Amino acid sequence: MTDIVIKGGRVIVDGTLLEGGSVHLRGNKIAAVSPGLLTVPGATVIDATGRYVSPGFIDLHVHGALQRSFSDATIESFDILTRFYARYGITALQATPSALPLEGMRRVLDAYRQWRDGKYRGGSEILGVHLEGPYFSYEQRGAQPPAYIRAPGPDDLALLRDNLDIITEISLAPEVPGNVALTRELSSHGVVVAAAHSAAKEYEILPAIEAGLSHVTHIYSGSSMVIREGLYRVPGLVEVGLTHPALTVEMIADGKHLPPTLMRLITRARGTDRTCIVSDAISAAGRPEGERFESDGAEVVIQDGVAMMADMTCFAGSVTPLGRMVYNLMMLIDMPLLEAVQMATAVPARVLHIENRKGRLAAGLDADVVIFDERINVDKTIVGGEVVFDRSVWKEE
Numbered sequence: 001m002t003d004i005v006i007k008g009g010r011v012i013v014d015g016t017l018l019e020g021g022s023v024h025l026r027g028n029k030i031a032a033v034s035p036g037l038l039t040v041p042g043a044t045v046i047d048a049t050g051r052y053v054s055p056g057f058i059d060l061h062v063h064g065a066l067q068r069s070f071s072d073a074t075i076e077s078f079d080i081l082t083r084f085y086a087r088y089g090i091t092a093l094q095a096t097p098s099a100l101p102l103e104g105m106r107r108v109l110d111a112y113r114q115w116r117d118g119k120y121r122g123g124s125e126i127l128g129v130h131l132e133g134p135y136f137s138y139e140q141r142g143a144q145p146p147a148y149i150r151a152p153g154p155d156d157l158a159l160l161r162d163n164l165d166i167i168t169e170i171s172l173a174p175e176v177p178g179n180v181a182l183t184r185e186l187s188s189h190g191v192v193v194a195a196a197h198s199a200a201k202e203y204e205i206l207p208a209i210e211a212g213l214s215h216v217t218h219i220y221s222g223s224s225m226v227i228r229e230g231l232y233r234v235p236g237l238v239e240v241g242l243t244h245p246a247l248t249v250e251m252i253a254d255g256k257h258l259p260p261t262l263m264r265l266i267t268r269a270r271g272t273d274r275t276c277i278v279s280d281a282i283s284a285a286g287r288p289e290g291e292r293f294e295s296d297g298a299e300v301v302i303q304d305g306v307a308m309m310a311d312m313t314c315f316a317g318s319v320t321p322l323g324r325m326v327y328n329l330m331m332l333i334d335m336p337l338l339e340a341v342q343m344a345t346a347v348p349a350r351v352l353h354i355e356n357r358k359g360r361l362a363a364g365l366d367a368d369v370v371i372f373d374e375r376i377n378v379d380k381t382i383v384g385g386e387v388v389f390d391r392s393v394w395k396e397e
């Protein structure tokens with residue numbers, strides 16, 4: 001069993017700092033976290049003096065990078081993406097395909113199963129598949145490919161039931177026929193069900209919450225808002241998401257999808273303990289400004305630090321890895337570093353019900369650690385006790 005001791009850093013433990021503390025990793029678990037200097041005979045020592053030592057970042061919603069996406073359904077793309085995101089401190093992520101035809105969904109699920117059962121490849125861990133669609137509202141589809149938006153049919157249900165062990169989250173529109181029953185069935189098997197790309201009114205959302213809906217995907221993007229029916233105002237997904245006690249929310253903190261005022265509103269309404277950040281990064285991430293290419297069958301252009309549909313109808317997704325978004329929270333809405341880190345670590349772990357394994361530095365949890373400076377520039381990323389990214393020896397592939 002290999003031992004690593006990370007010493008001398010500013011260790012982030014549950015939103016507080018242990019200055020000069022140590023973290024002892026043994027094999028793929030955290031063996032101990034100490035406010036002082038731990039000495040372990042035979043251990044590899046990592047000196048983190050002047051750096052933060054943090055639980056690894058967890059991205060619940062990421063589609064791709066480097067002109068690759070999880071929808072490619074190839075082992076090669078899964079490898080390239082997990083190595084790319086490890087460079088930004090992401091130790092765990094959900095492989096997130098957008099709306100696909102049934103065959104495409106099957107290919108992604110099969111590819112993930114193959115990837116997971118293959119040899120360890122030295123990047124972020126993939127927690128499972130987050131299906132973002134296709135059971136969405138047509139009118140709130142945003143950049144989701146319109147041809148694939150549909151209500152769940154018998155073939156869909158069969159495919160989902162065959163893959164309950166690897167589907168960790170599904171985003172759906174609660175008002176689409178069949179989705180409340182689907183929410184009840186999937187959530188009873190431990191799948192996190194989130195509302196997204198939805199035109200629902202409050203009275204259409206509440207039955208889904210009763211059925212097990214627990215999260216709101218990229219709030220404000222593809223989300224219904226308050227409308228008037230006759231004389232009366234009816235809240236939409238945004239207002240229910242910001243207030244309902246059974247829900248957590250995620251926000252895309254690239255500084256483009258949401259202006260700072262909305263990011264403040266979300267974190268004040270929900271608290272930073274119920275708001276996580278996600279990248280929603282698409283295949284444009286890691287590519288240069290001005291580049292044009294196809295994503296999910298539509299032409300996309302990278303402009304002003306975000307991916308836009310080339311017809312300028314809406315954003316296509318972000319190009320910002322989660323680690324950079326932690327810094328955005330600090331810069332754009334004056335979020336203290338420790339709170340911003342929680343929104344990328346402990347909160348997403350709770351949203352996914354994996355807080356007993358991930359999201360904190362504590363003995364017994366997975367040895368997923370990221371070491372970074374005060375601007376969240378990542379020095380080292382450790383996944384399951386293995387250093388998968390080390391800036392001092394890293395070369396562009």
Ligand SMILES: [Zn+2]
Nearest residue numbers: 061063132280
């Ligand atoms: Zn997305």
